[in-house]
Amino acid sequence: MIPRILTKDLRHSLDHFPVTAILGPRQCGKSTLAKHMISELDREAVYLDLERPSDLQKLEDAEWFLSRQKGKLVCIDEIQREPELFPVLRSIVDAHEHNGQFLILGSASRDLIKQSSESLAGRIIYKKLTPFLWDEIHTETTLEEYMVKGGFPRSVMVGEKVSMEWRESFITTFLERDLLQFAGFSPVSMRRLWQMLAHSNGQTANYSALGSSLGISHTSVKKYIDLLEGTFMVRQLRPYKGNTKKRLVKSPKVYITDSGLTTALLKLRSFEEAAGHPAFGSLWESMVIENIAGHYPKLELSFYRTNHGNEIDLVISDGTSMIAIECKSTLSPNLSRGNYTAIEDIDPVKTLVVIPAEKGYPYKENIDVVTLSELIKIIPELLKI
Structure with missing residues (x-):
C-alpha cells in the first residue's frame, strides 16, 4: 500500500x-x-x-x-x-x-x-482522489516514467509494454462500457474527439473546428468535453477573470488529466518518443497542473492570455493573493517578452518557472525556477494557506 x-x-x-x-x-x-x-x-x-x-x-x-x-x-x-x-x-x-x-x-x-x-x-x-501524485510515487519510479505512464496505479507500477497495454485497454473499456450510463453520445465520435484533444492538449478549445472534423455540432462537442471533464478524463482550465483592462482570451484550455492516457492516445511508447513529440511541453504542463490541483483542491486555477499573445500558463489564487506559474519542459528555461508583460499585468506575489530538474534556483527578481516537488512545498508558504 x-x-x-x-x-x-x-x-x-x-x-x-x-x-x-x-x-x-x-x-x-x-x-x-x-x-x-x-x-x-x-x-x-x-x-x-x-x-x-x-x-x-x-x-x-x-x-x-x-x-x-x-x-x-x-x-x-x-x-x-x-x-x-x-x-x-x-x-x-x-x-x-x-x-x-x-x-x-x-x-x-x-x-x-x-x-x-x-x-x-x-x-x-x-x-x-487523483491518480498518483508525484510526491506519492517519486520513490517508486522516475519522473520520465511518470510522465509517459501517468499516475494510474496499474500503469505506473509495471513495465513499459504492460503499461501501454493497460492504458489502451482502459481507454477502450471507458468508451465502450463506462460511458454507457450517460446517454447522448457516440463511442466512435468520443474516441476520435479524445485523440484530437491529445494532439491539441493544453490548447484553447475551438468547438466549431472540432465539430467540423467530427461531423457533429459544436454544441455536441461541448457536451462531450463536459462529460469527459465530469468523469475526470479532461480538465477545462478557465481563463483568468481578475481586474485587467486587457482583452483576454475567453475560451478554456483543455487538458487530458493523465499524461499516460495522452501518450497512449498518441501512441508514444517511451520517454524518447514523447520527448521528440510536439505534445511534450503540454504533457509536462498538464502534470504540473494536476499535481497542484491534487494537493490544493480549494485553490482557484486559471490561465492568463491576452488577444495579443501575452500569457502565463497558470495563475493560482486563494481569493486574495496570486502566484504565476510557467511550465517549461527544459533544464534551461527562458521567459518570453509576452510572459514578462503578463506578469506585469497580473502582479503576482511570486512567479515560479517549473522545470523537470532535481533542484531549482533563483532566476530574476521575484522569479524562481523550481522543481515539481519544490513547487508543491512553496505554494502554501507564498499563499499563507
Missing part, C-alpha cells in the same frame, strides 16, 4: 460528517484506499461494490439492509450506478444521528451526482 496524501483528510471527514464521498476516475485507487482505511478502523465495517451482483442483491431492500448496519461504517463503491440510494442514505443518516456512517465512492464528479445527492445537503463532504 503506497500511502496517499488524502488519507489524513479522509479520516478527519469520517470523524466530522455522517457521509464522506471519495470521487475520482476509475482505477485511480479509491477502492484500495477505502479498504485500507476500513482495515485500520476500531469498529466494524461493511463494503459493498455496486458492480457486483451479489452486493446489488443485498440492496434490493436497501432501507432494511442499511438500517441494520447501525454503528458500522458502510462503504458503497460505484455509487453513481444507483442514484436512487441517496434518499435512503439521508433517512438512515437522520435516524442514526452520528458521524462516520457512510463512505461512498464514485467515478462521476460532484456536478454529475449533485442532483441525486441533493437530499444529503449538510450531511456529506466530497473529497477527490
